[in-house]
Amino acid sequence: MDITPVAIDDRSRPTPAPVPSTRSEAHAALKDSAGVGLGFLPLGLAFGALVTQSGLDWWWAGLSAALVFGGSFEFLLIGMVTASAPLAAIAVSALLVNLRHVFYTLSFPLHRVSGRLGKAYSTYAMCDEAYALTTGEQARTWPGRRILRLQFFLHLYWAGSSTAGALLGSLIPDSVTGLDFALTALFTVLALDAVRDLRGDVPTPVLAALSALAARLLFPGQMLLAAFTLFTAALLARHLTTSLKHRHA
Template sequence: MVASPADTQGPALAPASPPPVRPASDFRAALKDSSSVGLALFPLGIALGVLVVHAGLAWWWAPVFTAFVYAGSLEFLLVGLVAAATPLAQVALTAFLVNFRHVFYALSFPLHRVKSGWGKGYSTFALTDEAYALTTGEAARSWNGRRIVWLQALCQVYWVAGGTAGALFGALVPARLEGLDFALTALFAVLAVDAYRARRDIPTPVLALVCALAARFAVPGQMLLGALGLFTACLLIRHALTKKEPVRA
């Protein structure tokens, strides 16, 4: 018998599988993703630390707030509440109203990509405005859970480091630095522009602007909560109307 070419070549080799993504690669990618956000979070954290010491609190309150509360705008309010010895019930109500927007974030945040239990727990705790904006964009659809958790952790590192530095050197810094409070607003403006460039959906930003203006005049004391609720309702109505449109051949 004459051996066939397949017999003389030996067993067929299995196709090579792609190399697994190393955790170090996820860290480096997250560091690159979060670097622009850190440029705003670190100086804003400094402002919080300065506010802590100028409110008469010990410097270590800044790392406590930034590490365990980690709620951005709520922390600025919390400094005054703690300094005034505000009742716990009022603090809890304030925290609920300020952070109620996170309920809407949870609807589309990619928590399902985080596999480990501790990772899910920390990712839920560290779900901030910046983390949501970065992880729900078009470019982040391929990110795995490790990269998402690393990004959130790095964002908190910037915040804790800035708050601690501001508290330690707060006595050398004026109580108010003009323009520093605009850093976070500028950050969200840039993130909004990037989101529009990734998905050029003109009705969405126009609708958001209309909802913000309506809430500004209807409920000026709770503009953020009113705008978010109205915007969510409008998006649900828009989705329902778009879904019912017949598909054109």
């Protein structure tokens, strides 16, 4: 009996997928966050300058950016702190402004992040921009470590630019106004980019605009929460209507 060993062609075996190194994942996360980080820079500088112009110490901007990390709420918080608003009013305002994050949890890829500490930080550092980047088509294969690094870099951009803005705020003349409009300008740009990504889905931005208009007219004191509620209800009604049409077709 011939027992001559037979050579096995290794090329016929499936090649395992390469495991990205820690350095390559960090570099990829840094590259992913660069575009939004550049948008954070002028916004953070404006926030830091607004802090010092409001009479608060410069370190307040960095502390708020690092611990609160609330974006639009931080601009609101400046006025509430300078007006000595009650702590309960600040807490309720923070809840209402950031309540939109509840809807983000429906599709944010938190399940890819491993460890309790990692999940806790990912939940804490979830902002509008991080949600937009991690729920896109190209991010569906990102591992948890890449998502965490992306959020950390966004957090760092915001805290660093806010601190720099506060340190440079004393150089800005008091006659300069409109720094608090920087947040509105950023979200306008993000909204325009989102509309472009809809690729002809006209009803969605129309529903969003009508929801905002109705909330502004009917609930001016709670416009953000009312607009999100109306928009969510409109999307659910649209989905149910479309499903019924398909069933009867």
